[in-house]
Amino acid sequence: MLMNKKIKINVQNLWFYYNDHPVLEDISLEIPQNTITAVTGPSGQGKSTFLMTLNRLWENIEGPRIKGRIEIRFTSNFQNIYDKRYNVSDLRRQVGMVFQVPNPLPMSIYNNIAFPLKLKGEKNKKLVTFRVEDALKRSFLWDEVKDRLNKDARALSGGQQQRLCIARALVLNPQVLLLDEPTSSLDDTSGRVIEDLLLELKKECTMILVSHYLDQVKRIADSGMVLSNRQMKQQW
């Protein structure tokens, strides 16, 4: 079934070094559009690092170096994301990321969700309000927070904070969503809510999910990869 889908992300011969010590070795893979691809494997093997190569976030850390080619098809053509002329802020607006530990900014709930729009320079307040509400609804959080949008986002529960972070990533309508163990700091019930949410988001996004939980991966992922000894292998 997967074969019929269009390829969204194409990774070719990716090498990643941290202070000249290789973390990823010669990784090549293709990720189909509107699927959830799970990446599992022992901890400390560079799963998070792999995610960060897809939105170039590793460039904000001192020490690493990269070799290889990564292309993502945002329009009809593939775009080399490491092209010097390609704007990294544009890339990160198309490739959203959710971290292991929820990281709401010390702002109100509304401002957290509106923050990416502010960074983009969106001045139209009506549009911002609309997009914030839309993102909160798509991340199953609207009903819980609609009466307290101006309250500090850090006062929300862990599960709510993580859905807030997903909403914040969704507000720019990204085409790719990188999820770094998004449920590992949450209890089972909150984790399940997020799993349902991800299945729903498959309609609009291509997702790569780093996870420790094999049962979770089996429940929601379309394909699974294992990263160990610096190599990535297709599991199913």
Add this chain to the structure above:
Amino acid sequence: MKPDFSNRLFNYFSWGCSILLIGAVLTIISFLIANGYNVLSLHLIFDDTRPLDAIFLKTQVFDGLFPAIAGTVFLILLSILFAVPIGLATGIFLAEYCPPKIKRHFSLLFDILAGIPSIVVGLFGFCVTLFLHHYFYSRLFPCLLISAFSLAFLILPYIIRTTQISLETLPLSVRLTAPGLGATKLQNIFYVLLPSSLSGILSGIILSIGRCAEDTAVIMLTGAVASAGIPRSVFSSFEALPFYIYYISSQYSDNSELMKGYGACLILLFICITLFVLAHWIKKRLYQKILYQP
């Protein structure tokens, strides 16, 4: 020695040190209050002048502390005004932009600057004044502006270092949040990193306020005099509380004059506390403005 015993010993020792310190501070403050409380009155500040007349500069205060209070407040505010923007910018540069090799050298230089005795900074300010007086502007003498500049020099290392360290110690998760959402480096610094390290930066500024309020060596050489009245402009000499305290304690002629010195100490403490509270209030307002306004 059993680990449990050494643990407890260290615990007691830490407690003892803290209590000793707090005790010392309380002793000093109560000593000041005991001695200065009786003289603390409007008369001490305004002498025989009506307070409103003095505040609105209708009548000059000759024998009260009002000119020294005004001089100290102006001096602190002016120094902070000079030092904060430069210190913040330098701290941001060191933490976010400076290549590691240059950073090592710069940090060493700022540490040396922090270690320069204030009398040397005062002397430097005095020499600069002489130089400017000789070659550029013969009407320039030691004055409020020169004092504030010299003091700014003295407190810059504190502000630079606290800004740099508060930025550098932010966890990676905070650092990566905004870039992950498409923020440029500058946006990340102004929208996330600086607001997140506001508390640390503020502690540097508070330390600086205290330093400006107490320093006598610098201002003695650069513009403070025993009697000058309210400074008419930044180019006039001025009175300051620490200088008054120093002067009165070394040259008092009777006990009542010495008591006025204690009164001045209390007022200086009060000014510092007021400025700390003001700084906290500004921080709170800034938080509200930056983070909560929709």
